[in-house]
Amino acid sequence: MGATILIVEDEPDMRDVVGVILRSAGHSVISAGNGSAGIEMATEYLPDVVLLDIMLPDIDGWEVLSTLKGQERTQGIPVIIAAALSHSVHKMMGMKAGGHQDMITKPFTIEELLSKIDKVLKGTESDGKEVND
Numbered sequence: 001m002g003a004t005i006l007i008v009e010d011e012p013d014m015r016d017v018v019g020v021i022l023r024s025a026g027h028s029v030i031s032a033g034n035g036s037a038g039i040e041m042a043t044e045y046l047p048d049v050v051l052l053d054i055m056l057p058d059i060d061g062w063e064v065l066s067t068l069k070g071q072e073r074t075q076g077i078p079v080i081i082a083a084a085l086s087h088s089v090h091k092m093m094g095m096k097a098g099g100h101q102d103m104i105t106k107p108f109t110i111e112e113l114l115s116k117i118d119k120v121l122k123g124t125e126s127d128g129k130e131v132n133d
Contacts, residue, residue: 002026003048003121008038008064009082010056018051021110022117035059039067042074049120050079051104051113078120082106 005027009015012033019029030045032038035056042050050068054061061081068074081103104116 002028003117004028004030004045005117006038006041006045006047006050007031008035008041008050008056008061009053010034011053014053018113021113025114027117035061035064038064039074042068042077043071046074047077049117050077051117052079052081054081054083078102078123080104080116080120082108 002022002025005022007015007018007022007029009018009031010033015031015033019031022029030041030047032041035058038050038052038056041047052061052064056064061083065079065081068077068079079102083103084106102116102120104112108116
């Protein structure tokens with residue numbers, strides 16, 4: 001059976017397309033359109049992975065990440081940061097906000113997304129550590 005993946009993305013079209021891709025790959029999908037809702041859903045549902053956009057309308061993805069990693073209930077959930085630019089500053093901010101997180105650069109292909117999710121799931125299932133390329 002597939003994983004439960006929380007998509008935190010403010011663009012409805014992007015959220016819908018990624019949701020369809022993940023469902024067709026056998027995963028369950030829950031989604032949130034802003035950071036506050038993302039934190040609430042992660043806390044309530046404890047997804048296997050969070051796909052987190054950085055540019056959110058209410059609180060940015062860095063604050064969401066920091067909050068999730070700062071709560072005992074959600075700190076172990078792996079997070080894949082979806083950013084428009086892959087930059088060392090983003091990686092540094094991700095480490096400051098809660099340790100090594102995986103990143104994917106927008107726009108991404110279906111294959112890239114599914115590969116990243118598979119890597120994260122295998123890494124967390126095998127040894128409890130987060131995966132980072």
